[in-house]
Amino acid sequence: MDVKSQIIAGGNDHDEVKGKSVKTVNPPIYQGSTVLFDDYADLQDANSGIYPGVTYGTDRMPNQRCFEEALCALEGGFLCRSFQSGISAISHVLYAFLKSGDHILVCENVYGPTASFCRRILKKYDIDTTFVPGTVGANISTHIRHNTKLIFLESPGSNTFEIQDIPAITGIARKLGIVTVLDNTWATPLYLRPFDLGVDVSIQSVTKYLSGHSDLLFGAATVNERYAEILASYYQTLELFVSPQDAALALRGLKTLAIRLKQHESSALEIARSLEPHEKVDSVIHPALPSHPQHDLWRRDFSGSSGLFAFVLKGQYPDEKIAAFVDSLELFGLGYSWGGYKSLVTVGRYDRSDSRIAGKTLVRLNIGLEDSADLLNDLQRGLRCLD
Numbered sequence: 001m002d003v004k005s006q007i008i009a010g011g012n013d014h015d016e017v018k019g020k021s022v023k024t025v026n027p028p029i030y031q032g033s034t035v036l037f038d039d040y041a042d043l044q045d046a047n048s049g050i051y052p053g054v055t056y057g058t059d060r061m062p063n064q065r066c067f068e069e070a071l072c073a074l075e076g077g078f079l080c081r082s083f084q085s086g087i088s089a090i091s092h093v094l095y096a097f098l099k100s101g102d103h104i105l106v107c108e109n110v111y112g113p114t115a116s117f118c119r120r121i122l123k124k125y126d127i128d129t130t131f132v133p134g135t136v137g138a139n140i141s142t143h144i145r146h147n148t149k150l151i152f153l154e155s156p157g158s159n160t161f162e163i164q165d166i167p168a169i170t171g172i173a174r175k176l177g178i179v180t181v182l183d184n185t186w187a188t189p190l191y192l193r194p195f196d197l198g199v200d201v202s203i204q205s206v207t208k209y210l211s212g213h214s215d216l217l218f219g220a221a222t223v224n225e226r227y228a229e230i231l232a233s234y235y236q237t238l239e240l241f242v243s244p245q246d247a248a249l250a251l252r253g254l255k256t257l258a259i260r261l262k263q264h265e266s267s268a269l270e271i272a273r274s275l276e277p278h279e280k281v282d283s284v285i286h287p288a289l290p291s292h293p294q295h296d297l298w299r300r301d302f303s304g305s306s307g308l309f310a311f312v313l314k315g316q317y318p319d320e321k322i323a324a325f326v327d328s329l330e331l332f333g334l335g336y337s338w339g340g341y342k343s344l345v346t347v348g349r350y351d352r353s354d355s356r357i358a359g360k361t362l363v364r365l366n367i368g369l370e371d372s373a374d375l376l377n378d379l380q381r382g383l384r385c386l387d
């Protein structure tokens with residue numbers, strides 16, 4: 001054999017050593033476009049679409065399949081698909097379920113880029129969006145038109161944490177054949193089971209708690225049996241895929257989700273409770289606190305709370321004061337996204353009808369895995385810079 005052929009032929013046995021299979025705890029990373037068939041019969045089966053195995057790199061490699069299977073089981077759904085980011089999962093779900101002439105309802109406190117996608121992109125395809133209050137509940141029926149095809153919910157809503165009455169909405173939607181989608185990133189399937197509440201499609205920004213280490217972008221959509229074929233065939237037709245490395249990291253993150261989330265939950269609650277009576281804090285917006293306006297809905301539907309919440313500053317401060325506060329924090333990084341082990345802070349003002357929020361300065365905290373007393377000290381020290 002010529003050396004050129006020898007190079008290509010050599011070193012290809014990678015799933016066993018001396019007749020013994022190699023089984024690492026985590027799946028090996030399947031980096032590949034071409035997947036080799038065992039024989040001509042398998043190739044023929046692939047050509048006629050009946051080959052049961054993986055036919056090609058875009059046919060969902062084992063890393064992606066393992067992650068999807070694990071998440072699907074947690075969500076209690078029927079089928080799960082991975083996307084390159086949370087917003088990619090959201091936009092593709094909307095494309096998969098909508099067509100020109102449709103109308104959709106989206107809660108106004110939805111993740112900002114989701115709203116932008118509806119306004120800027122769906123609009124181009126003649127799909128109309130009506131934004132409804134984050135607490136619309138059964139009043140959703142007053143917004144439904146003859147061509148309303150989908151309702152997109154997020155609960156708690158981004159930044160302002162309103163809790164939506166999900167079963168009231170899904171009950172109405174189901175009777176009318178309207179698809180319901182829930183962005184369940186905050187609670188994760190551990191603290192809210194969307195399918196038990198009648199939701200048809202559950203979205204996760206895996207970037208957040210599921211992966212948990214702020215080192216990748218990843219998204220997932222899980223559907224019930226009724227809508228599984230629509231999502232599966234859309235996904236297959238577009239030959240969407242994610243990188244096997246990212247899928248492996250996502251699966252690794254998922255393994256420690258329960259224990260991380262428990263710590264995020266208890267630290268965030270401790271800090272939220274301690275901030276409530278603080279002289280510079282007008283209110284703390286955390287669904288698990290009895291002071292939250294929809295606390296009863298949270299208690300009814302959720303089995304836990306995660307580490308992201310906000311507090312509203314009493315009074316108005318000039319930017320220099322806010323800068324002095326935020327820049328003085330030693331343990332809180334200043335940056336977007338959340339759900340990782342490092343604590344983060346962002347500051348914003350939000351256009352909401354709720355008088356606790358309208359026109360006020362909201363400080364959003366991602367409580368990470370640092371010691372909660374250290375985090376609280378850091379915040380209390382920081383808040384003194386507002387004087």
Ligand SMILES: *Cc1c(COP(=O)(O)O)cnc(C)c1O
Binds near residue numbers: 088208
């Ligand atoms: C971050 C986020 C997304 C988008 O996730 P990416 O992976 O960053 O694209 C979607 N929904 C919610 C609620 C989010 O917080």
